Every structure is written in structure tokens, then in C-alpha cells.
Amino acid sequence: xxxxxxGASSGFGAAMARKFVAGGxxxxxxxxxxxxxxxxxxxxxxxxxxxxxxxxxxxxITQGLAGLPAAWQPIDVxxxxxxxxxxxxxxxxxxxxxxxxxxxxxxxxxxxxxHLLLPSMVARNSxxxxxxxxxxxxxxxxxxxxxxxxxxxxxxxxxxLRADFAGTGIRVxxxxxxxxxxxxxxxxxxxxxxxxxxxxxxxTQPLTSEDIAETAYWVATLPAHVNINIIEMxxxxxxFGSLNIKRNTxx
Ligand code: NDP
Ligand code: 8X3
Numbered sequence: 001x002x003x004x005x006x007g008a009s010s011g012f013g014a015a016m017a018r019k020f021v022a023g024g025x026x027x028x029x030x031x032x033x034x035x036x037x038x039x040x041x042x043x044x045x046x047x048x049x050x051x052x053x054x055x056x057x058x059x060x061i062t063q064g065l066a067g068l069p070a071a072w073q074p075i076d077v078x079x080x081x082x083x084x085x086x087x088x089x090x091x092x093x094x095x096x097x098x099x100x101x102x103x104x105x106x107x108x109x110x111x112x113x114x115h116l117l118l119p120s121m122v123a124r125n126s127x128x129x130x131x132x133x134x135x136x137x138x139x140x141x142x143x144x145x146x147x148x149x150x151x152x153x154x155x156x157x158x159x160x161l162r163a164d165f166a167g168t169g170i171r172v173x174x175x176x177x178x179x180x181x182x183x184x185x186x187x188x189x190x191x192x193x194x195x196x197x198x199x200x201x202x203x204t205q206p207l208t209s210e211d212i213a214e215t216a217y218w219v220a221t222l223p224a225h226v227n228i229n230i231i232e233m234x235x236x237x238x239x240f241g242s243l244n245i246k247r248n249t250x251x
Pocket of ligand 1: 006007008009010011012013030031032033034036053054055056081082083084085105132133134135176177178179180181183184185186188209
């Protein structure tokens with residue numbers, strides 16, 4: 001299989017690249033940081049093709065796809081993994097720029113890549129799209145505002161794609177993890193505050209990027225008639241919160 005993974009320079013994406021290459025597949029590893037992708041290529045060899053791409057920039061996506069060598073087309077599996085959260089503040093204290101970046105990356109980038117790669121999958125009546133959602137897409141929490149909403153979009157978009165693909169050989173899955181450590185996610189979310197990011201995982205055994213890679217690999221290697229719609233996964237240390245009530249506040 002040829003697998004295009006966005007956000008492959010770090011975390012889940014890099015782990016998925018390792019997993020698919022180890023399984024004998026070829027991986028197009030896309031992200032903005034060229035030097036990180038070069039390191040991954042050094043590690044994994046010719047089965048990995050680095051692709052510098054900013055998913056918030058439509059031209060970067062179209063040029064990146066158009067520039068792929070013929071031997072790296074057509075793409076069998078698209079893993080829409082590139083994404084980020086920015087901030088944990090309540091909505092009324094956030095920056096609009098952060099909201100726009102999350103929407104541009106987690107929603108518009110994912111939708112654009114899906115739309116551009118679908119015609120080739122339709123022509124072959126075969127292909128798979130794995131979207132990386134989040135528990136934040138189904139569970140509300142303070143500070144989740146636009147991040148959670150982008151992941152809710154990912155969840156519903158995945159289901160609607162399934163509705164459209166019914167009767168075709170194209171498959172689509174939403175993998176929605178909870179607390180996952182060892183990636184750059186929390187550093188990015190907390191704008192580079194490494195100490196605060198580390199605190200989030202203190203005393204926990206979170207999911208790892210390898211756990212997510214294992215899951216994506218399983219989904220992608222099931223028999224062609226099997227579609228996994230959604231996988232929501234958490235570490236055993238995590239559960240659901242309750243609705244919160246603030247007392248003695250103005251109406
Ligand atoms: P990382 O921050 O480690 O990885 C994010 C990846 O996305 C990086 O490779 C980054 O590469 C890439 N990326 C960000 N913006 C862009 C862009 N504009 N264009 C191209 N690539 C981009 O985080 P994770 O591996 O943890 O996160 C991966 C996905 O999993 C995200 O969608 C995240 O929302 C989701 N998720 C994470 C959870 C967690 O707890 N860690 C839990 C649930 C979901 P570069 O900077 O080089 O462009
Ligand atoms: C990341 C998981 O719970 O930090 O998507 O929002 S959470």
C-alpha cells in the first residue's frame with residue numbers, strides 16, 4: 001500500500017510512518033518541518049518519501065500532490081493526522097488567530113486533502129481515509145471550545161463520508177484518542193510551556209503514539225469489506241467528567 005500521512009514529523013504521524021514501513025508499505029510523510037522529515041527518511045530509508053506540506057495552504061497541498069513521482073501514486077490510504085490544539089483558556093479569553101489556525105489545520109486542511117484524493121480512489125473503487133479525531137469531539141470540557149468543535153467536525157464528516165461511500169470499495173474511519181503522551185501536542189497547545197505540558201501527564205500512564213499507530217495499522221489492514229467507523233480510545237487512567245455547576249454566580 002502507499003500511505004500518505006499528514007503530520008508525520010512528530011508524535012502519532014511519525015509512529016504511524018514507522019509502523020506502516022515496518023509492515024512493508026510505502027509512506028509519504030507530509031508536514032511543514034522538512035528537517036524532521038529528512039531525519040525520518042534517514043531512519044526508514046527508501047520506503048519513506050518526505051513531502052514538505054502546509055495543510056493550511058491550498059497551494060502547498062496541490063503542488064505537493066502534483067509533484068509526487070509517478071511511482072508514488074496512486075495513494076491507497078490517506079491518514080489525516082495533522083492537527084493541533086492552541087490554548088486551554090475559556091472562549092472569552094482566547095485569541096481569534098488561534099481559533100482560525102485550528103480550523104484551518106484540523107478542518108480545512110483535512111477536507112482539502114480528502115477532496116483532492118477522492119477522485120483517484122473513486123476511479124479505482126478502492127481506498128481508505130483515516131481521520132484522527134479526539135474524545136474532545138464528543139465530550140465537552142472547559143477550554144476545549146474550538147479544538148473540540150473541530151474534532152466534532154472530524155467525527156461527523158467521517159460518518160457522512162461513510163454514508164456517501166456505502167456500496168463502494170472506499171473506507172473511512174475516525175480514530176478518536178483521549179490522553180496521549182510523548183508527542184508535541186501539549187507543548188504546542190500551551191504555546192511552548194514545556195513544564196506545564198509535562199504536568200498534564202504527571203502520575204498517569206497515557207496512551208502512546210505507538211498505541212495510535214497500532215490501531216491505525218489494524219484498521220488499514222483489515223479485509224477490504226470491513227469498515228471501522230469510529231474507534232474511541234483512552235488510557236485506563238482516564239474516564240469521563242461530570243457536568244459542572246458553579247454556585248452563587250450571577251444569572
Ligand atoms: P504533535 O504536535 O506531536 O503532531 C502534530 C503534527 O501535525 C506534527 O507533525 C506537525 O508537523 C503537524 N502539523 C501541524 N500543523 C500543520 C500544518 N499546518 N501543515 C502540516 N502539518 C501540520 O501531536 P500529536 O501527534 O499528538 O497529534 C496528532 C493528531 O492527533 C492531531 O490531529 C491531534 O489533534 C490529535 N490528537 C492528539 C491527542 C493527544 O493527546 N496527543 C489526543 C487526540 C487527538 P509540523 O509542525 O512539522 O508541520
Ligand atoms: C486531545 C485530547 O482531551 O486533550 O485531543 O482534548 S484532549
